[in-house]
Amino acid sequence: MEMINEIEPIPIHADRVSCKSKGACMDRYGERVGLGAPNTYYQLNSTTKDAPVKCKYCGLRFYGVH
Numbered sequence: 001m002e003m004i005n006e007i008e009p010i011p012i013h014a015d016r017v018s019c020k021s022k023g024a025c026m027d028r029y030g031e032r033v034g035l036g037a038p039n040t041y042y043q044l045n046s047t048t049k050d051a052p053v054k055c056k057y058c059g060l061r062f063y064g065v066h
């Protein structure tokens with residue numbers, strides 16, 4: 001988990017993201033990251049690189065890019 005905290009917030013070209021989204025944690029870091037995580041979506045509307053949303057299952061952070 002310590003290593004994952006050092007990963008930069010991930011830019012997502014969409015309004016929302018989940019572990020199972022294309023380009024999100026499960027895609028980039030393998031099945032183990034999102035394993036056991038329900039398909040929960042996080043809204044990215046008001047997120048920025050400095051204020052990303054954090055996946056509560058794997059700890060990775062995401063922000064919306066438009």
Ligand SMILES: [Zn+2]
Nearest residue numbers: 019025055058
């Ligand atoms: Zn996740």
